Amino acid sequence: MKTTLLSTTCLFNEVSSIFREKGLSEAEREAELIICHAFNISRTEFYRDDLWVDESDLWALNSIVRRRLCHEPLQYLTGYTEFYGLRFRVGRGVLIPRPETEILVEEAVRLVNALGIPSPAILDLCTGSGCIATAIAKNLPSAKVVASDISVPAMGYAIDNAGLNSAGNLVFVQGDLFEPVRGKSFHLIVSNPPYVTGDDLMSLQKEVSGYEPPEALDGGRDGLDFYRRILKAAPQHLRDRGCLVLELGLGQGIAVREIAGECGLRVVKVLNDLSGIERVMVLEKLNKSSDKRLLEAI
Numbered sequence: 001m002k003t004t005l006l007s008t009t010c011l012f013n014e015v016s017s018i019f020r021e022k023g024l025s026e027a028e029r030e031a032e033l034i035i036c037h038a039f040n041i042s043r044t045e046f047y048r049d050d051l052w053v054d055e056s057d058l059w060a061l062n063s064i065v066r067r068r069l070c071h072e073p074l075q076y077l078t079g080y081t082e083f084y085g086l087r088f089r090v091g092r093g094v095l096i097p098r099p100e101t102e103i104l105v106e107e108a109v110r111l112v113n114a115l116g117i118p119s120p121a122i123l124d125l126c127t128g129s130g131c132i133a134t135a136i137a138k139n140l141p142s143a144k145v146v147a148s149d150i151s152v153p154a155m156g157y158a159i160d161n162a163g164l165n166s167a168g169n170l171v172f173v174q175g176d177l178f179e180p181v182r183g184k185s186f187h188l189i190v191s192n193p194p195y196v197t198g199d200d201l202m203s204l205q206k207e208v209s210g211y212e213p214p215e216a217l218d219g220g221r222d223g224l225d226f227y228r229r230i231l232k233a234a235p236q237h238l239r240d241r242g243c244l245v246l247e248l249g250l251g252q253g254i255a256v257r258e259i260a261g262e263c264g265l266r267v268v269k270v271l272n273d274l275s276g277i278e279r280v281m282v283l284e285k286l287n288k289s290s291d292k293r294l295l296e297a298i
């Protein structure tokens with residue numbers, strides 16, 4: 001039987017032109033990643049050799065291209081994403097880590113190093129894929145990290161990702177916010193909770209609203225439900241000199257500051273992302289006996 005051979009360059013031109021016509025903003029980059037994934041070749045191989053593919057082997061590529069044209073996120077199609085220089089497995093049922101969340105990790109690592117705690121106990125609430133917990137555990141090898149999430153599928157990805165990145169100083173517990181760590185306290189609590197408002201949920205990109213888990217996004221009517229719950233319970237789970245590092249949604253800084261004040265927490269600083277949006281808030285537990293501002297030196 002006669003078979004037709006197609007070159008990867010020719011397939012790249014065809015896929016990127018379909019993506020361009022359909023308005024995908026990164027048509028070339030996506031086409032390259034999808035071809036490499038479909039034929040299990042590295043970027044180097046893709047650019048070095050024009051490989052020949054049997055037409056009968058195109059089914060995997062066709063299926064991925066079709067799914068992408070239905071707005072399924074690229075990361076779900078390839079099954080992986082990069083975060084803080086590490087590789088994470090992702091798919092339906094777990095939020096894809098976002099680049100701005102790296103600011104939270106960087107600040108948490110910097111804070112623990114600055115405080116000089118020899119074996120810090122760290123809690124990551126709403127861990128999802130485990131990206132924050134794994135990146136912190138890898139960068140603070142002396143830390144003991146606990147990560148929790150209510151979602152059973154997310155927990156599966158998080159456990160895989162800790163293994164994939166050989167993060168041994170990390171355990172996962174499943175349940176509602178602090179419920180799985182009742183009675184335990186930490187030097188540092190970090191979280192990127194669901195924070196999308198009811199109105200914004202209606203206007204998300206199709207890639208997000210159609211595919212990513214709603215429970216990872218929905219922060220209640222005003223987007224602040226999780227901040228209220230986390231900030232209220234945090235003081236009883238923070239040790240002396242304990243800190244909290246939270247990711248914020250667009251325009252939530254003022255409201256979260258107010259909630260923090262009512263909960264015995266002081267805002268130490270707020271970090272902006274590249275778009276100038278207040279993205280990460282660092283808070284400290286007020287020390288009642290001395291009211292000493294513990295992080296002033298940092």
Ligand SMILES: C[S@@+](CC[C@H](N)C(=O)[O-])C[C@H]1O[C@@H](n2cnc3c(N)ncnc32)[C@H](O)[C@@H]1O
Nearest residue numbers: 097126127128149150151176177192193194216
């Ligand atoms: C915005 S995602 C963050 C995931 C991950 N930390 C990241 O930064 O990519 C929020 C996560 O909160 C989890 N979640 C939602 N409700 C929760 C609850 N009541 N208790 C614990 N986790 C919850 C979701 O399953 C989801 O994984």
